[in-house]
Amino acid sequence: MRVDAGLISYLEELSALSLSEDEKLRLLGDLDEILQYMASLSGLDTQNIPAYSLVYDNMNAREDVATSSLDREKLLRNAPKSANGMFVAPRTV
Secondary structure, three states: OOOOHHHHHHHHHHOOOOOOHHHHHHHHHHHHHHHHHHHHHOOOOOOOOOOOOOHHHOOOOOOOOOOOOOOHHHHHOOOOOEEOOEEOOOOOO
């Protein structure tokens, strides 16, 4: 894929951005460099590289065991405001 001014304009419109001419030129160069690098990776010989394994397949996770919790009253003592055993926070919506 070749990065040109048309692609930059399309991406600008698609992302609802308004880029200056300097930003467009810089983006054109950056995207072109990224795509060239990605294309160079396709030339690597990966024939003898083992398939990728997922991290969670090899994870030594602890047993999920219920334990006693922290004392609620003790935790709420430091809260600026609490009600019915819960923290009260300002409404955000």
